[in-house]
Amino acid sequence: MRSMTRALAPQLASFIDALPLPQRLIAEEHHGSLVVRMRMGEHRFHRDLPVSKIWGYEGMVPGPTIEAERGHPVTVEWRNELEGPLPLVVTKAPTHADAQGVPVQCVPGLSGGTADRNTAGLTGHAVVHVHGGLTPAVYDGWAENLLAPGQSAVFHYPMDQRAALLWYHDHVMGITRFDVYAGLAGLWIVRDHRERELGLPEGPPFEVPLLIQDRNFDLDEQGRLTGRLVHKTDPDVMEAFAPFTVVNGKVWPALDVQPAIHRLRVINASNARTYRLVLVRSGDPELDRISQIGTDHGLLRATTRMPSDGLVLASAERADLLVDFSDLAPGSELTLFNTAKAPFDGSPFPATRAETAADLAGLLPHPEVMRFRVVAGSSQRRVFPAALATDYSAPSPEELASAKRRAIALVERELEGEPNMLTMRELAPVEDSDSTGLLTVTHDGMTTRYRAVAAHFEDVTTFFPVLGEYEVWQLINLTGDTHPIHVHLDPFQILSRRPIRYEIAEGGIEDLVITAAVTLGHDPADQLDHAIDDNERGLKDTVRVNPNEVVEIAVRFTNYSGRYMYHCHILEHEDRDMMRPFVTMPMELMPFMA
Numbered sequence: 001m002r003s004m005t006r007a008l009a010p011q012l013a014s015f016i017d018a019l020p021l022p023q024r025l026i027a028e029e030h031h032g033s034l035v036v037r038m039r040m041g042e043h044r045f046h047r048d049l050p051v052s053k054i055w056g057y058e059g060m061v062p063g064p065t066i067e068a069e070r071g072h073p074v075t076v077e078w079r080n081e082l083e084g085p086l087p088l089v090v091t092k093a094p095t096h097a098d099a100q101g102v103p104v105q106c107v108p109g110l111s112g113g114t115a116d117r118n119t120a121g122l123t124g125h126a127v128v129h130v131h132g133g134l135t136p137a138v139y140d141g142w143a144e145n146l147l148a149p150g151q152s153a154v155f156h157y158p159m160d161q162r163a164a165l166l167w168y169h170d171h172v173m174g175i176t177r178f179d180v181y182a183g184l185a186g187l188w189i190v191r192d193h194r195e196r197e198l199g200l201p202e203g204p205p206f207e208v209p210l211l212i213q214d215r216n217f218d219l220d221e222q223g224r225l226t227g228r229l230v231h232k233t234d235p236d237v238m239e240a241f242a243p244f245t246v247v248n249g250k251v252w253p254a255l256d257v258q259p260a261i262h263r264l265r266v267i268n269a270s271n272a273r274t275y276r277l278v279l280v281r282s283g284d285p286e287l288d289r290i291s292q293i294g295t296d297h298g299l300l301r302a303t304t305r306m307p308s309d310g311l312v313l314a315s316a317e318r319a320d321l322l323v324d325f326s327d328l329a330p331g332s333e334l335t336l337f338n339t340a341k342a343p344f345d346g347s348p349f350p351a352t353r354a355e356t357a358a359d360l361a362g363l364l365p366h367p368e369v370m371r372f373r374v375v376a377g378s379s380q381r382r383v384f385p386a387a388l389a390t391d392y393s394a395p396s397p398e399e400l401a402s403a404k405r406r407a408i409a410l411v412e413r414e415l416e417g418e419p420n421m422l423t424m425r426e427l428a429p430v431e432d433s434d435s436t437g438l439l440t441v442t443h444d445g446m447t448t449r450y451r452a453v454a455a456h457f458e459d460v461t462t463f464f465p466v467l468g469e470y471e472v473w474q475l476i477n478l479t480g481d482t483h484p485i486h487v488h489l490d491p492f493q494i495l496s497r498r499p500i501r502y503e504i505a506e507g508g509i510e511d512l513v514i515t516a517a518v519t520l521g522h523d524p525a526d527q528l529d530h531a532i533d534d535n536e537r538g539l540k541d542t543v544r545v546n547p548n549e550v551v552e553i554a555v556r557f558t559n560y561s562g563r564y565m566y567h568c569h570i571l572e573h574e575d576r577d578m579m580r581p582f583v584t585m586p587m588e589l590m591p592f593m594a
C-alpha cells in the first residue's frame with residue numbers, strides 16, 4: 001500500500017485563480033419576478049485549462065445566486081434553452097486501477113474507457129428543484145416532469161421560510177448526475193429579519209459563498225488536459241469521484257481576505273464526494289478560527305465549534321461559518337484541505353495530518369480545496385451574539401410518543417457483472433412470526449419484524465404523512481458507505497444516531513425480500529462513535545447515515561400537500577433508484593384515502 005498513499009503531481013497549479021463570486025440575482029430588484037435560462041456555455045475551470053463546454057443556468061458555473069427575502073414570493077420562469085449533446089464524456093473505465101496501480105478515478109482522461117453512447121445522445125431535458133425550498137408540490141421539480149429544450153415553466157416559490165442557504169439544481173429522473181455535473185447548479189439565499197438583527201455579514205466582501213464540487217477532464221493524445229468534462233466510473237466504484245476540487249467553478253482557487261470576520265456559506269454540491277474540511281496555517285490546523293452558526297435550514301440555536309477532525313459535509317449539506325482572520329498580518333496564508341477519503345464511510349482522520357491526507361486508495365489524490373490570503377485592510381473585530389435562532393425547539397416527548405414511525409433500510413444489492421447497486425427498502429412491521437424473508441431489529445431483547453413493501457421509485461407509495469403531525473423516520477444502514485439522505489419539503493431534526501450490528505443472509509437482499517438481523521449495539525470492530533455533532537442539532541434537510549448505524553429523524557410537514565421525493569443525495573445512487581416518493585395530506589382527507 002506504500003505506493004498508494006503517495007501524492008500525485010498535480011497537473012494544474014493550485015491557488016492561482018482568484019475565487020470567483022457567482023453573479024447575484026436579487027429578487028427584490030426584479031419585483032420578485034425572475035427569468036433564468038438554461039444554456040450551453042463555455043467556462044474556464046482553471047487559468048491553464050482550455051475552455052470547457054458546460055450546461056449552466058444562464059450558461060454559467062455555478063449559476064447566478066438568487067437572493068430572496070423571507071415572506072416575499074419569488075416567481076422564476078425557467079427557460080430550457082439547452083443545446084445538445086450533453087457536454088461531457090461519460091465513461092466506465094475497464095479496470096479500477098491503471099498499469100501503475102493508481103485508481104483510474106484519481107487521474108484525468110478516460111483511462112481506457114469508451115464514451116457512453118446513450119449519454120452522448122442526450123439533448124437537454126431538464127427539471128429544476130430548489131433544494132431546501134418549502135415549495136408547493138407542483139413547483140418542487142418532480143423528477144419526471146421534464147422540460148424539453150425550447151420549453152419553459154413558471155414556478156412560484158412562496159419563500160415563507162427562515163433565512164438559509166438553499167440551492168437549485170437539475171433533478172431529471174435517471175440523469176441528475178450528468179446534468180448537475182455538466183453545470184446545472186446554483187445557490188439560492190433566503191434572508192430574514194433575525195439574521196439582520198444579529199448583524200451578520202450580507203453580500204461581498206464579508207459574506208462569501210463556497211460551492212464545492214469535484215470535476216475531471218479529458219486528455220489529448222499528448223496527455224494534456226483538454227478541458228472536456230469527464231464523468232468516470234469503474235468496475236468497482238459506481239460513483240464518479242474526480243481528482244480536481246472546484247470551488248465556485250475554479251480548480252483550487254485563492255481568495256484575498258481582509259483581517260476581519262468573514263461569513264462563509266459553504267455547500268457540498270458534488271455528485272458523490274464527501275468533504276471533511278480543515279483550515280491549516282503554517283502546517284497546523286486552525287479550526288478554532290471557525291465557528292458555525294447555521295446548517296441546512298439556517299441558524300442554529302447557538303454558535304458551535306468545529307468537530308475536532310474538521311467539518312464534514314456530504315453531498316447537499318450546508319454550513320454557515322464565521323471565520324476570524326482579524327488577528328492575521330497581511331501575507332498570512334491559510335489553506336483549506338479535505339481529509340475525507342472516498343467513498344466516505346465516516347472513518348476519522350486527524351486534523352493535524354490534513355496536509356498529508358492524499359490517499360490514492362481512498363480516491364483522494366489532491367486534498368487541497370482553496371487558499372485564503374490575508375491582505376492589508378483595517379483590522380475589524382466584531383463580536384456576534386452567541387444565541388442565534390429562537391424560533392424552533394426539539395419535538396416534545398408527547399409529540400414523539402404519538403408520532404407515526406416509519407423504517408427505511410439502506411441496502412446494497414449484488415448484481416451480476418456490475419458494481420453493487422445501493423438502494424432503499426421501505427419497511428412495514430409484521431405480526432406473523434412464521435414469515436420468512438424479514439428484516440428483524442432487536443433492541444434490549446425486543447424484536448421488531450419488518451417486511452419490505454417498496455423497493456423501486458415506481459413501486460406503490462407507502463408514505464402518506466399528515467400535515468402538522470410529527471413522524472419518526474428510522475434510517476437503517478446495511479451498507480459500507482455513508483449515505484446523505486435528503487427529504488424534500490420541510491426540514492427535520494435528528495433525534496438519534498446509534499450503532500448497530502447486523503447479519504445479512506446469503507443472497508438476503510432481493511427486491512421485496514430482505515433476510516437480515518439487526519441488533520442495536522456497538523460492534524467492537526467498529527471505529528465510529530455514531531455521535532450527533534453539535535452542528536447537526538439544527539434544522540436539517542440532509543442527514544448522513546454512516547455504516548453500522550441507525551439514524552432517527554423527526555419530520556413534520558406543514559403547509560403543502562402533494563407528491564414529493566426523498567432520496568440519497570449521492571447522485572449516482574439517487575439516479576439508480578435510491579429515491580422514493582411520499583405524499584403529504586391534510587388530516588381531513590385521510591378518512592377518504594383507500
Ligand SMILES: [Cu+2]
Nearest residue numbers: 483568570573
Ligand atoms: Cu447513497
